[in-house]
Amino acid sequence: MCAARRRIDVVTVLPSLFNGFLDQGVLGRALERGLLEVNRHDIRDWAQGNYKQVDDRPFGGGPGMLLMAPPVVRAVEGVRATTEPEGRLIAMSPQGRRFDQAWAGELAREQRLILLCGRYEGFDERIIDVLKPELLSIGDYVLSGGEVAAMVVIDAVARLIPGVLGDDQSALDESFGPDGGLEYPQYTRPRIFRDHAVPEVLLSGDHAAIARWRREHRR
Ligand code: SAM
Numbered sequence: 001m002c003a004a005r006r007r008i009d010v011v012t013v014l015p016s017l018f019n020g021f022l023d024q025g026v027l028g029r030a031l032e033r034g035l036l037e038v039n040r041h042d043i044r045d046w047a048q049g050n051y052k053q054v055d056d057r058p059f060g061g062g063p064g065m066l067l068m069a070p071p072v073v074r075a076v077e078g079v080r081a082t083t084e085p086e087g088r089l090i091a092m093s094p095q096g097r098r099f100d101q102a103w104a105g106e107l108a109r110e111q112r113l114i115l116l117c118g119r120y121e122g123f124d125e126r127i128i129d130v131l132k133p134e135l136l137s138i139g140d141y142v143l144s145g146g147e148v149a150a151m152v153v154i155d156a157v158a159r160l161i162p163g164v165l166g167d168d169q170s171a172l173d174e175s176f177g178p179d180g181g182l183e184y185p186q187y188t189r190p191r192i193f194r195d196h197a198v199p200e201v202l203l204s205g206d207h208a209a210i211a212r213w214r215r216e217h218r219r
Pocket residue numbers: 091092093094095116117118119120121122123136137138139140141142143144145146147149
């Protein structure tokens with residue numbers, strides 16, 4: 001696995017939505033330690049005219065607005081050109097392939113990702129025709145924008161970058177790990193809570209028995 005710092009570029013009309021999300025917890029520490037770099041790019045910076053218009057009404061009628069092709073394509077091409085490698089371009093879309101842990105693992109090995117977030121009623125189709133992104137859905141429901149989906153991808157991918165979790169084994173032991181199973185029940189102090197006691201075996205110090213118990217209790 002490549003040990004170089006990973007880079008994620010997010011292309012969005014709402015970069016400030018990522019405030020807070022990028023500063024805290026596992027992700028905040030990964031950024032601070034330089035294991036990962038996340039850059040936000042405002043599509044409006046590539047829009048033209050006094051109003052910096054990025055959306056317009058759909059031809060043929062229908063509700064809402066669409067993200068316009070010119071500013072979005074210019075934004076992605078501009079961001080792509082800032083550095084090498086060109087990166088893997090992924091657009092957030094409910095029509096995309098369903099995101100899962102295996103895909104997260106694959107993306108964690110990429111040196112650079114560019115995540116394109118839709119808004120309004122989605123993308124003018126020429127954005128997809130010209131840029132040819134992979135389309136990624138986080139599930140069968142409709143969000144107001146791709147930013148939350150991009151955060152899901154960033155978070156799931158970051159956990160799988162070597163060194164991000166304190167103990168690399170913890171990503172392997174988790175649900176959807178290499179064996180595809182779900183995690184076993186876990187407990188911390190106190191030993192008894194409202195008549196519910198921690199299973200004795202976990203207090204035994206017998207590592208083989210604990211491992212066996214955990215295997216047997218995977219959900
Ligand atoms: N009109 C679109 C449709 O019916 O498929 C929905 C557009 S949605 C309101 C706006 C944007 O949110 C999409 O372009 C996409 O970027 C993002 N989005 C919504 N649901 C998503 C999902 N399940 N997975 C990934 N992105 C999603």
